Amino acid sequence: MKAEPVLDIALRLEVDDLYARYIACLDQRRYEDWPDFFTDECVYKLQPRENFERGLPLCTLSFESKGMLRDRVYSVTQTLFHQPYYQRHIVSGLQVVTVADGVISTEANYLVVRTKKNELSELFNCGRYFDKVVRENGQLKFAAKVAVFDSELIPNSLIYPV
Amino acid sequence: MKAEPVLDIALRLEVDDLYARYIACLDQRRYEDWPDFFTDECVYKLQPRENFERGLPLCTLSFESKGMLRDRVYSVTQTLFHQPYYQRHIVSGLQVVTVADGVISTEANYLVVRTKKNELSELFNCGRYFDKVVRENGQLKFAAKVAVFDSELIPNSLIYPV
Amino acid sequence: MKAEPVLDIALRLEVDDLYARYIACLDQRRYEDWPDFFTDECVYKLQPRENFERGLPLCTLSFESKGMLRDRVYSVTQTLFHQPYYQRHIVSGLQVVTVADGVISTEANYLVVRTKKNELSELFNCGRYFDKVVRENGQLKFAAKVAVFDSELIPNSLIYPV
Numbered sequence: 001m002k003a004e005p006v007l008d009i010a011l012r013l014e015v016d017d018l019y020a021r022y023i024a025c026l027d028q029r030r031y032e033d034w035p036d037f038f039t040d041e042c043v044y045k046l047q048p049r050e051n052f053e054r055g056l057p058l059c060t061l062s063f064e065s066k067g068m069l070r071d072r073v074y075s076v077t078q079t080l081f082h083q084p085y086y087q088r089h090i091v092s093g094l095q096v097v098t099v100a101d102g103v104i105s106t107e108a109n110y111l112v113v114r115t116k117k118n119e120l121s122e123l124f125n126c127g128r129y130f131d132k133v134v135r136e137n138g139q140l141k142f143a144a145k146v147a148v149f150d151s152e153l154i155p156n157s158l159i160y161p162v
Numbered sequence: 163m164k165a166e167p168v169l170d171i172a173l174r175l176e177v178d179d180l181y182a183r184y185i186a187c188l189d190q191r192r193y194e195d196w197p198d199f200f201t202d203e204c205v206y207k208l209q210p211r212e213n214f215e216r217g218l219p220l221c222t223l224s225f226e227s228k229g230m231l232r233d234r235v236y237s238v239t240q241t242l243f244h245q246p247y248y249q250r251h252i253v254s255g256l257q258v259v260t261v262a263d264g265v266i267s268t269e270a271n272y273l274v275v276r277t278k279k280n281e282l283s284e285l286f287n288c289g290r291y292f293d294k295v296v297r298e299n300g301q302l303k304f305a306a307k308v309a310v311f312d313s314e315l316i317p318n319s320l321i322y323p324v
Numbered sequence: 325m326k327a328e329p330v331l332d333i334a335l336r337l338e339v340d341d342l343y344a345r346y347i348a349c350l351d352q353r354r355y356e357d358w359p360d361f362f363t364d365e366c367v368y369k370l371q372p373r374e375n376f377e378r379g380l381p382l383c384t385l386s387f388e389s390k391g392m393l394r395d396r397v398y399s400v401t402q403t404l405f406h407q408p409y410y411q412r413h414i415v416s417g418l419q420v421v422t423v424a425d426g427v428i429s430t431e432a433n434y435l436v437v438r439t440k441k442n443e444l445s446e447l448f449n450c451g452r453y454f455d456k457v458v459r460e461n462g463q464l465k466f467a468a469k470v471a472v473f474d475s476e477l478i479p480n481s482l483i484y485p486v
Binding site (some may be wrong): 012090093095107111123125127151153 | 171172175179181182183186189190248250252253254275277279280281282283284285
């Protein structure tokens, strides 16, 4: 049985690797490296599904440049008073939806498990990424990452990036 | 280090893409498109693991044609009285077990997270797909999908396809 | 858009297949086959994240040869008094970190859902694999598998391999 390739295989695997490195960075708490997954001009949004599907603009987090991402990292690691927790990302069903004009539109389901000190691991946040990926100096970067999450309830606060 | 390919790489990725599109369709509630992932003659079963492993026939859901899948979509979207919920699928460990006589036997672990309005996301159903995939008019379709789930308990009812 | 391959594609997919077969073996309770995923001289550790990150040696489980893995299987299936449960593994974000001197260093996030008889499925254990993979008689095997889990709490006991 012959396959009908819809995409350059090496590019598909390179996108896969981008997501693997992204979640490894977050889950290993290397937050200082997180902004470098994005282009200088970029969009990062964390938005409830209900708003996303109705076209309502309100987001839980919304950043519009790598500088704003660096500010967030600073506040998360230096100033925000919070109880630390581990995150563990699971990404599944990654799709390259379109490739046009140098922009790769990707989508994937994600799930984040949270573990607080002396507590059991628990389901924290899940939803779908709607992302734009571009190549910059040879490397794939997110020009946009929109994480649309299913539950309008968030247990305690959402501190770290998703 | 050289690899020992067990399968045509493009076909492997095409199967991967089939699952990604399948779960995207369900999780985005495009239920009308769900039957088109199947061949006209098809099998769709949702079965408790205990019955599956003992060879007992009883299933929670069992359909035998695309027409029956369309009936299910109609009842789910039009007639079944139920509290709506979001589903979020995670698929992992996809295996192409055999390719013979135009039939690709595939297996994969799956997990479905459910989110009800104004509630936290929760683990809803998990198990393993035992599927048969064939090519029809150039596109991969499920000739059979058997979702074998681990827990004989289902919180409330299982309304939407898995 | 051209990809910049970082790895032999066939090898990447072969590693992916190794993990898929590994979790299928465990989740289908074929514990007798589990040691054969390892080389004769091997390391298997299950370690809390806090110890791993601080360089502390204490592990929940620690085995140093295929013989010790076989002993564990014997005790799990024959002598350990425990309430049986199903496991369901989800693996995500698999990375081939380095390939050097015939050793493939891999990492991946994992999550295990547990289902006890007459109970709902529940999140049981999650963390990250830090593994060494080698080729032996043509087949990929684990020379080392270190499962580092996020929560220092384990609900009841951890009986089966992860």
